[in-house]
Amino acid sequence: AQKVTQAQTEISVVEKEDVTLDCVYETRDTTYYLFWYKQPPSGELVFLIRRNSFDEQNEISGRYSWNFQKSTSSFNFTITASQVVDSAVYFCALSGRGGATNKLIFGTGTLLAVQP
Amino acid sequence: DSGVTQTPKHLITATGQRVTLRCSPRSGDLSVYWYQQSLDQGLQFLIQYYNGEERAKGNILERFSAQQFPDLHSELNLSSLELGDSALYFCASSVGLRVSGTETQYFGPGTRLLVL
Numbered sequence: 001a002q003k004v005t006q007a008q009t010e011i012s013v014v015e016k017e018d019v020t021l022d023c024v025y026e027t028r029d030t031t032y033y034l035f036w037y038k039q040p041p042s043g044e045l046v047f048l049i050r051r052n053s054f055d056e057q058n059e060i061s062g063r064y065s066w067n068f069q070k071s072t073s074s075f076n077f078t079i080t081a082s083q084v085v086d087s088a089v090y091f092c093a094l095s096g097r098g099g100a101t102n103k104l105i106f107g108t109g110t111l112l113a114v115q116p
Numbered sequence: 117d118s119g120v121t122q123t124p125k126h127l128i129t130a131t132g133q134r135v136t137l138r139c140s141p142r143s144g145d146l147s148v149y150w151y152q153q154s155l156d157q158g159l160q161f162l163i164q165y166y167n168g169e170e171r172a173k174g175n176i177l178e179r180f181s182a183q184q185f186p187d188l189h190s191e192l193n194l195s196s197l198e199l200g201d202s203a204l205y206f207c208a209s210s211v212g213l214r215v216s217g218t219e220t221q222y223f224g225p226g227t228r229l230l231v232l
Contacts (some may be wrong), residue, residue, distance in 0.1 A: 035220070045206060047118070066128055091159065102210060102219050103149065105199035106159035 002027045004094050013082050014115050021077040021110045023092030029053075029100035034068065034075045035093040035104065044093070051075060084113045119143065120224035122207050134195040137227045139207030141188055146188040146212030147171070150182055150219060154203040165190055166212050192214045196229045204228050 001104040005025040013019045018079045025034065028105040049059065051068050059066045079086055089111050121140035128137055133164040141148050152175075161174035169216035176182075179197075184190045194201060204226045210219035 002157040026184060037223070043204065043228070044118070044225045045223060047220055048136075050220050102147070102221065103164060104151075104159075104221060105161075108158050 141209030
């Protein structure tokens with residue numbers, strides 16, 4: 001069975017601090033895809049990144065970076081120099097290659113509060 | 117703006133009633149997905165359509181049904197509503213290539229349903 005665990009329910013930081021959101025996944029698929037989505041207070045789900053299981057290269061996009069480690073089944077997300085606008089719920093999600101669907105399995109989310 | 121539209125944004129109704137949620141995918145996307153976000157269940161996949169045909173079912177109740185029309189918009193019908201159906205319902209779309217798991221899903225703003 002596929003499962004995504006986000007053990008951090010809530011994180012509170014002060015602006016300009018760095019923060020890492022953890023994501024651990026379980027899957028029997030040899031090829032799979034990992035995602036991060038952001039849900040700001042307004043409620044929509046915003047796509048941030050997609051990572052393929054065969055590409056373990058870390059990725060950086062501005063203040064955002066992602067660390068994918070197959071050995072520990074983790075796909076962690078770091079925000080550098082956090083800002084108040086980063087306050088949101090962040091979801092990690094998993095999609096497998098097996099079957100005919102791209103359905104996403106979501107973690108329970110991490111609520112990030114960035115204080116000014 | 118993801119390009120996925122959902123109407124209505126908010127819906128308040130009574131137990132026992134029936135409602136229809138509507139979704140228009142991004143231009144060119146053939147696959148549509150429905151998800152439910154509730155406090156107790158988190159984000160759960162309900163159903164996927166590809167070019168008018170049902171492709172996969174998740175945790176969708178028998179009281180719920182969906183369809184995708186020739187113009188590719190989709191509707192989610194919820195009937196015999198119960199208090200526990202109160203949730204945020206998201207529609208997402210992706211290109212719809214035949215290879216599963218490889219696509220990014222872009223989410224609409226959601227429909228917030230409140231059953232009183």
